[in-house]
Amino acid sequence: MSRILLVEDDHSIADMISIYLSEENYSVSIAYTGQEAIDLFNEAEPDVLILDLMLPDTNGIDLCKQFRSKSTVPIMIVSAKSEVAERVNALMNGADDYMCKPFSMRELAARTSALLRRSALTRKVKAAASAASTKPAAQQETSDIVVDMEKRCIYVHRQPVETTYSEFEIMKHFWLHPGKVFSREELLNNIRGIDSFVTERSVDVHITNLRKKVETDPKDPKHIKTVWGVGYKFQQ
CATH class of the missing domain: 1.10.10.10 (Winged helix-like DNA-binding domain superfamily/Winged helix DNA-binding domain)
Structure with missing residues (x-):
């Protein structure tokens, strides 16, 4: 079972994503702040990181850069910011994909699967x-x-x-x-x-x-x- 670390401060959105991905046979750990994500990262050992940019205690881009500096785990950004500049900035700072809110759970699952498939290809x-x-x-x-x-x-x-x-x-x-x-x-x-x-x-x-x-x-x-x-x- 693939492991996902979800970093999302909105509890209702986090619960919705977690329930959907769990039904898709993923193991989901949730962090509601940047510090919780840092503390949970080594314990969860995620295969994919889903990261909201707007967190109460840190800038999501800074957190993305921090995770990228120590890990090659695929990072998917989810954000209400839909400007092209925001998406390009995220990609240039270590993100592998970017989804704009609101999004469909089906698309989120498909993109997560695509990132995992690319990881699996490395082994093959x-x-x-x-x-x-x-x-x-x-x-x-x-x-x-x-x-x-x-x-x-x-x-x-x-x-x-x-x-x-x-x-x-x-x-x-x-x-x-x-x-x-x-x-x-x-x-x-x-x-x-x-x-x-x-x-x-x-x-x-x-x-x-x-x-x-x-x-x-x-x-x-x-x-x-x-x-x-x-x-x-x-x-x-």
């Missing part, structure tokens, strides 16, 4: 990851970027780089398919699932953030290339 690609890691030692030594699937870590010049869940998923697909051109739609489907509504702008935000983390000159990228009119590709 271990065989492919092993094949990718069997490059000759000399080649590995000269590679600027190395992706460790089991540790879910990206190394740039042998130094670990912190990434969000979605950033790692994008980089993983690039790494497993060097030279392949991915459309934005394909990348969205890979990281979230076709039943989760997100925009192509989300991919551009993740790509921009990835370039800042892995490229020597993000404005003139050597590895993550734009294929104009199509999408993106990775070259080592």
